[in-house]
Amino acid sequence: MYATSDISPFVQRSQDTADFFVGMRNAYTAARRSLGHFAGGALAIVVAPIAVGFMWIFLRNQRDKLKKLLSTNVDLSNYQKTRIEYDRLNAIFKGIGDPNFDKVIPRTPWLLRGILRLMGDILQLVRQRRDAIGYALAQLDATAPHTDLLKPIAEAELWEHRTKAYDYRF
Amino acid sequence: MSQRLEGEPYQKVHRFTFRCKKNQRYVILLEEYERDFFGVKFYPNGLAESEKRFQQLTNSYDAPAIINTSLEVMGYKLKENPKASFGFTGAPLESEKNEKGKPTKRFRVYKRIMENLFSPERFAHYQLEQSSIYLLINRNAEDPQELANWATEMLRQNYEF
Numbered sequence: 079m080y081a082t083s084d085i086s087p088f089v090q091r092s093q094d095t096a097d098f099f100v101g102m103r104n105a106y107t108a109a110r111r112s113l114g115h116f117a118g119g120a121l122a123i124v125v126a127p128i129a130v131g132f133m134w135i136f137l138r139n140q141r142d143k144l145k146k147l148l149s150t151n152v153d154l155s156n157y158q159k160t161r162i163e164y165d166r167l168n169a170i171f172k173g174i175g176d177p178n179f180d181k182v183i184p185r186t187p188w189l190l191r192g193i194l195r196l197m198g199d200i201l202q203l204v205r206q207r208r209d210a211i212g213y214a215l216a217q218l219d220a221t222a223p224h225t226d227l228l229k230p231i232a233e234a235e236l237w238e239h240r241t242k243a244y245d246y247r248f
Numbered sequence: 249m250s251q252r253l254e255g256e257p258y259q260k261v262h263r264f265t266f267r268c269k270k271n272q273r274y275v276i277l278l279e280e281y282e283r284d285f286f287g288v289k290f291y292p293n294g295l296a297e298s299e300k301r302f303q304q305l306t307n308s309y310d311a312p313a314i315i316n317t318s319l320e321v322m323g324y325k326l327k328e329n330p331k332a333s334f335g336f337t338g339a340p341l342e343s344e345k346n347e348k349g350k351p352t353k354r355f356r357v358y359k360r361i362m363e364n365l366f367s368p369e370r371f372a373h374y375q376l377e378q379s380s381i382y383l384l385i386n387r388n389a390e391d392p393q394e395l396a397n398w399a400t401e402m403l404r405q406n407y408e409f
Contacts, residue, residue, distance in 0.1 A: 244365070
């Protein structure tokens with residue numbers, strides 16, 4: 079676990095959105111599984127439009143705020159903080175599963191399509207930031223001097239082996 | 249204390265001494281090579297004349313204090329010279345003498361410490377496990393690639409790979 083102060087507002091908001099999305103998806107799946115055909119239909123008519131409306135407003139708000147917070151400029155001078163951010167962004171995709179919404183949307187009930195589109199936009203923003211950090215980290219490996227004898231240890235390997243709670247001293 | 253030396257591969261040696269618990273004295277050597285490269289070594293002062301001064305265990309459980317002080321010395325040098333790069337070997341224990349080509353216990357411990365304390369953003373890390381050598385090349389060095397070439401040449405002259 080990392081300290082909360084290590085998390086940037088962009089990551090915090092992305093993670094909140096992902097958690098919200100996963101929670102709602104699980105609730106939807108559970109409701110469909112446990113309710114009978116009639117009760118499921120009644121739920122879809124009475125509750126779903128309100129819930130979907132609420133979700134749509136929430137997700138649109140999150141998307142707009144994330145758009146403002148997004149930066150593809152990566153400053154590695156605080157390497158530890160940036161690396162933690164990269165791990166957190168990757169964890170979001172692990173949780174959601176990096177779905178291809180373009181393929182999923184045509185097979186989804188029309189009421190939910192707007193939600194998925196917004197979620198697709200949000201994941202695209204998260205992906206942009208993650209890829210920008212990934213590129214900057216890859217540059218660390220690419221620019222490390224090397225010879226036939228001296229092969230630099232990859233940045234990812236060094237990060238993986240260390241105790242994450244420690245701060246770098248040098 | 250710093251001393252200029254003739255006939256050695258390094259240009260200068262900086263000598264630091266300190267005492268641990270039980271009043272045991274230790275020496276840390278920072279060998280200054282060209283291109284702002286420093287070799288780090290330490291040994292108990294009582295074994296200064298012994299050929300085994302880098303290998304022998306004192307069994308006084310002073311390792312954390314010695315390693316921490318060595319890190320302080322490295323930090324002091326980095327403050328003085330932000331382009332400094334470092335290297336060290338993990339000397340084999342008596343019981344490891346016949347296990348050539350395997351990373352030594354000391355090397356495995358030091359490596360772990362380097363991974364935890366030296367940021368990859370500031371230093372490129374290198375390990376030669378078979379010889380238990382670890383190098384930290386400063387990315388802000390005058391010419392890091394030149395330094396790596398020089399280090400390779402120096403290692404080839406002094407070790408078998």
